[in-house]
Amino acid sequence: MSHAKSADGVRIAYQTEGDGTPLILLAGQSNNHHWWDGVRDDFHTDYRTITFDYRGTGDSDKPDTPYSTTGFADDAIAVLDDLGIDRAAVYGTSMGGRVAQWLAARYPDRVHALVLGCTTPGDRHGVERGNDVRRSLADPDPAAARHALLELMYTPSYLATAPRPFTTLGDPTMPAFARRRHLVASSRHDAWDALPDIGVPTLVVHGTDDRFNPTANAALLADRIPGAQLRLIPGARHAYFEEFRSTAGPLVLEFLDSVRR
Template structure:
């Protein structure tokens, strides 16, 4: 049974309109997607939480139904936008599950709103800055080449999973984004550095990662676990960047158990 969904617009501090989607029932769980993606990033995974949680998503500025203002973007700004969304829904305390750049934004969210984030899940993400272990130069070169889409799919999923699930895939970026907005998102993700503030995170934290993630190498899960005091990590053997999709059954179960 598909959970009923309703939508509304929220206003960020700078009056940017943010498209918000709410569904399910129970305690509130905010889902934050990856770079240059809108709420459809969660389409396959979101139903796993519908029976136990009210899930909230919103389209980042520059994506989906949200405004696309000029100026620089940052992961801290995305976190501030998330606070504005939760304010618009009159939600006080909530859980957060952020993946990839959404995990970077979730780090800031737990820092700037410590009394509101109850539990935190960080997936396939990094602390950013000089301490993070980034993708190789070869991967960067391939992502800027003529076969970038094919490369990105392979970074997300194993060949075996692709063969059984031919797509379409909802984790490859918002196809309707402007080139300017894509650059703003890339700059926000590349500029992320929460290393110094990570020890301030008070929320119990679950860190999830795929063992074969070349997009954000798995060593970053250890780095995060070492900086966030109330945390533990779980690695999904053989999974790549989109572990939450490919290893969905076990990954969603781990998140539900942690949140419970």
């Protein structure tokens, strides 16, 4: 693990594994790099994976100041700069997909391929989750709220047999203020006007049974980004990349390999 320093002086912890073409992996809201633990090795045949802990998570600094998806994208650039990497492929899922949109739109010379997984252009133009989902996640009983989140991430059959612990349910070390800051950053994301400016090859991936981030958002993104490809994974929920690893991993690798420079 190493640290980069952001433009505003925040220390951002990052991790690298493997060799080959740089591939930055962006995690979901209120999660650190462990989000990718279950699938990261799938990319190491030809790619050097780069992850980082968002500010407020993991081993990064945790300032009690406003966070944003544009700011997280700037932090990703600070990591690439610290590594001396000019260009990278970018794969973001959930909130990480929102961050990835800004990376490709604001730093087109730093991104050569883009994968957006289980994400949205923002609530203003996107399809919001249902009120029933919101209520289940806001259950005052922490155990019930955690169970609701698990069922939104994974299918019952997977939950019955999957190894524990799950690494996609949030960073347990985060202070409460940082969780709130992450929630606000994600909910205020709105890249709609910037999406047509994305000029790199783009793949949009989503599970057909995702209620946490409704599947309809995938088509909105694919239609808005010039030349974007869309792939839906039947039966998958929000954590499609982990539960449906045998489908999602090769799908993403095939796309990345087809546009690698």
